[in-house]
Amino acid sequence: DIVMTQSPDSLAVSLGERATINCKSSQSILYSSNNKSYLTWYQQKPGQPPKLLIYWASTRESGVPDRFSGSGSGTDFTLTISSLQTEDVAVYYCQHPLGTFGQGTKVEIK
C-alpha cells in the first residue's frame, strides 16, 4: 500500500506570506501511461467536507485561486500558498487518488 506522509503537521504564517506544505509518497506515483503524478490536494475548513484544490500534482481545479500551486513528481510533492489569506486557514491533505490520504497539515495565521 502507498503511504502518504505530510510535513509539517502544522504551521503558522503571517498574512500575505508564503505557506509551504510537503507530501511524500512511499513509492513513485508517476504513471508512465500519461506521464502524470497521481497526487491530489484538498482543503478542509472546520465543519465542512474537503474541497479539491489540485490534481495531477500541479493542475488547479476550476475556481481555485491562483495563489495555490502544486509541484513535484514521483515521490515528493509540495503545495504552496503564495500569499496567505484569512480564508486559507484550514487543514490541507494530500492524497493518492487510489486511496491513501496524508495525515493533514493545519495552517493558521501567525
Next chain:
Amino acid sequence: EVLLVESGGGLVQPGGSLRLSCAASGFTFTTHWMSWVRQAPGKGLEWVANIKEDGSAKYYVDSVKGRFTVSRDNAKNSLYLQMNSLRAADTAVYYCAKTRSVAGTGFDHWGQGTLVTVSS
C-alpha cells in the same frame, strides 16, 4: 448542480450494523466511480471504500474488509455502505465522494457527511 446527500448515520452498539446511503444528483451517476471517506472526531481523512461505475469492482481499506460492503443502485442514483460488526474505532463522519472521470484526478464533489457513533 452536483449534490451528494448522505443518510443513515446514528448511534449503534459495538457489534451492531448500519446501512449508509448517499443520494446523488446533478451528474451522470453511471459514469463515475464513487467512494466513501470517513473522518474520526478531530482526526484526519481515511478512504474507506470505492466502487466502479457498474459495480463490478470494489475496493476497501484493510480495516473494514469483511465487515463493510459498498454497493450502488444506478437506477436510483444511490450509493450504499453496509457496515456490520461495528467497532468503537469506526466512529466517524462518513462522506460520500464522487470521483472525477479522468484517471487520477481525485474527488471533485463531497456530501456533507453523516455521523456514525459506535458506543454502548
